[in-house]
Amino acid sequence: MSLAEPTTRSAADTAAPLVQVDDLAVHFPVYSGLFRRQVGAIKAVDGVSFTVRRGETLGLVGESGCGKSTTGRAVLRLYAPTRGRILFEGKDIATLGEGALRRLRPRMQMIFQDPQASLNPRMTVGSIIAEPLDEHLRLSQAQRRDRVRSLLDAVGMNPAFADRYPHEFSGGQRQRIGIARALALDPGFIVCDEPIAALDVSIQAQVVNLLEELQARLGLTYLFISHDLSMVRHIATHVAVMYLGGVVELAPRDLLYASPRHPYTQALLSAVPAPDPKVEATRRRVILKGDVPSPANPPSGCRFRTRCPIAEARCAAEVPAFRKLPDGRQVACHFAQ
Amino acid sequence: MLDDAATAQPRASGEAGEAVLSVEGLTTLFGVTDGAIHAVNDVSFSLRPGELLGVVGESGSGKSVTMMSLLRLIPSPPARITAGRVMFEGRDLLALSPAELRAVRGPGVGFVFQDPMTSLNPVFTVGFQIIEPLREHMGLSKKAARARAAELLAVVGIPSPDKRLDDYPHQFSGGMRQRVMIAIALACEPKVLIADEPTTALDVTIQAQILELVKDLRRRLGMAVVWITHDLGVVAGIADRVMVMYGGQVVENAEVGALFENPAHPYTRALMETLPSVEGARREKLRTIEGQPPIMTRRPAACPFAPRCAQAHDRCLAANPPLLQVAPGHASACWLAEGAA
Numbered sequence: 001m002s003l004a005e006p007t008t009r010s011a012a013d014t015a016a017p018l019v020q021v022d023d024l025a026v027h028f029p030v031y032s033g034l035f036r037r038q039v040g041a042i043k044a045v046d047g048v049s050f051t052v053r054r055g056e057t058l059g060l061v062g063e064s065g066c067g068k069s070t071t072g073r074a075v076l077r078l079y080a081p082t083r084g085r086i087l088f089e090g091k092d093i094a095t096l097g098e099g100a101l102r103r104l105r106p107r108m109q110m111i112f113q114d115p116q117a118s119l120n121p122r123m124t125v126g127s128i129i130a131e132p133l134d135e136h137l138r139l140s141q142a143q144r145r146d147r148v149r150s151l152l153d154a155v156g157m158n159p160a161f162a163d164r165y166p167h168e169f170s171g172g173q174r175q176r177i178g179i180a181r182a183l184a185l186d187p188g189f190i191v192c193d194e195p196i197a198a199l200d201v202s203i204q205a206q207v208v209n210l211l212e213e214l215q216a217r218l219g220l221t222y223l224f225i226s227h228d229l230s231m232v233r234h235i236a237t238h239v240a241v242m243y244l245g246g247v248v249e250l251a252p253r254d255l256l257y258a259s260p261r262h263p264y265t266q267a268l269l270s271a272v273p274a275p276d277p278k279v280e281a282t283r284r285r286v287i288l289k290g291d292v293p294s295p296a297n298p299p300s301g302c303r304f305r306t307r308c309p310i311a312e313a314r315c316a317a318e319v320p321a322f323r324k325l326p327d328g329r330q331v332a333c334h335f336a337q
Numbered sequence: 338m339l340d341d342a343a344t345a346q347p348r349a350s351g352e353a354g355e356a357v358l359s360v361e362g363l364t365t366l367f368g369v370t371d372g373a374i375h376a377v378n379d380v381s382f383s384l385r386p387g388e389l390l391g392v393v394g395e396s397g398s399g400k401s402v403t404m405m406s407l408l409r410l411i412p413s414p415p416a417r418i419t420a421g422r423v424m425f426e427g428r429d430l431l432a433l434s435p436a437e438l439r440a441v442r443g444p445g446v447g448f449v450f451q452d453p454m455t456s457l458n459p460v461f462t463v464g465f466q467i468i469e470p471l472r473e474h475m476g477l478s479k480k481a482a483r484a485r486a487a488e489l490l491a492v493v494g495i496p497s498p499d500k501r502l503d504d505y506p507h508q509f510s511g512g513m514r515q516r517v518m519i520a521i522a523l524a525c526e527p528k529v530l531i532a533d534e535p536t537t538a539l540d541v542t543i544q545a546q547i548l549e550l551v552k553d554l555r556r557r558l559g560m561a562v563v564w565i566t567h568d569l570g571v572v573a574g575i576a577d578r579v580m581v582m583y584g585g586q587v588v589e590n591a592e593v594g595a596l597f598e599n600p601a602h603p604y605t606r607a608l609m610e611t612l613p614s615v616e617g618a619r620r621e622k623l624r625t626i627e628g629q630p631p632i633m634t635r636r637p638a639a640c641p642f643a644p645r646c647a648q649a650h651d652r653c654l655a656a657n658p659p660l661l662q663v664a665p666g667h668a669s670a671c672w673l674a675e676g677a678a
Contacts, residue, residue, distance in 0.1 A: 063540035064540055206625045229541070257619075267542060268541065273568060273570030274573060274574075274614050274615065275569040275573050276616070277593050285545055
């Protein structure tokens, strides 16, 4: 329970899958007309599968609207999945009832993008961090206070700040408070939804280093959602690239960055500016044409084919399988070798 | 019409060496209830014709306020431009009457704002918003202005431009709206284009499209560009020269190659070391810059970076270093740069 002593997990556990997502879909109904009848659905997530092993970090990357945040929330059952299985510690939670789900909540937590919006401005930092403790545990006043202090200490903040309000802190410090709240119940799994997107460059590294330290110390497993491919390369052990509601490529980090196989991954990586003029001068950039199609009406066959530089007739007719290549990565493209 | 501009390129090279825009000692304060925020402190720089100047800094570093002060686009009050000269075509923009300044904005200096969602008027068609400056500044007839507006949309890569003129901003995606903003800024063929974080709100693949577009337009129109960003990667790809800002002042100013190869100011160096990249070797641990960027409630008597600087010494707290030359065309506002050149 104490943060000071590292959680001991046996070596056998290390490689075991903690979260396994299988053909997950989240569709949001669209209503229209006089009687508000359902006329369609936004297929925000449509057939996503991945595995996160204990102690690892899966980076979930993609551009706005690709469904990465929806995936993260559905994995924690903050959205009800339309289809698919979510195995958490081997148990399917996709269809779990309210009560059973609530008992599981302490094991899986979330860190939100906007620390300004996700902290209640009327509550002190101490009561924000203690809220999950009050919800799920029965602690004495003294235990509660000690726990809050040790959590603040763990995220690198002065424990005396417990009596202050969120507006008294900078963006980076607020994100630390959000992290302390997520750690309060000693979870095994944390979904980090764009945790650094709202922060200044010089503060981002502070927060990322903190997340890495905590992971090493507490044996945490992360699903790290981000549009920042450079930062994901730093923090993730595996990376899943999403496009229009589906994962197009899933690979160990070094493999993905060194030799992306899906044409979308290739275009995405080539579009990230590198902070080095010499590298920039020699880089070959794949410029994608047009915009992302609407998830209410995705293209037939391959979802990327409308912008794909190598698309052929087959891509419109046939949905590419999410298949495993000999090097161990998975790709959803007919032509990937 | 834009193709004519390509042949008129000598505008760029003909007067090389002579600055198209030069700023000296610009200082902007914001009045607040208990004093003033010194948002911009004694900023000087110049822009050569055809040059792309990247302005890099974190939020609150003063980069946007500097550029908006040039054209007096910041609301006053609360802002007050207390000192400085902005020379453009032999005139000081800070001394012009509102009517004279209005004639400069657009044909002289174009501005692209950060957020394409809020800077287009939602109740007018996109066509109307491009045609307006053409009629106002270029004196075109209705018909000619419309034809030119369609040309401009085609230049920034919007398909079926003539039809899209009658669409409203909400019918465009974010990347398209940013293209429309650029088309509006280009409408009067400005000599200088100031772009304030024009791609920050966009996805990387769309950003790549916009960066290609700007490179291409610059080649064809030969205009000088000021590109404000917090992304060193963007700067590495498109800038000729880079100005790094911190705490309302310029801390380093150099050619892009020299800046990345040999960053002189400790802030620039630290910033580069905190950045992960998708290219090159992966760092095991990111370097951090401890502490927070300053809020300039006083006129800085010390180096604004000193509280976070690993190399700070007594002198840094006693006096604010001016820009000192470290090499020809490369200056750093750090006492350590003294005697380096």
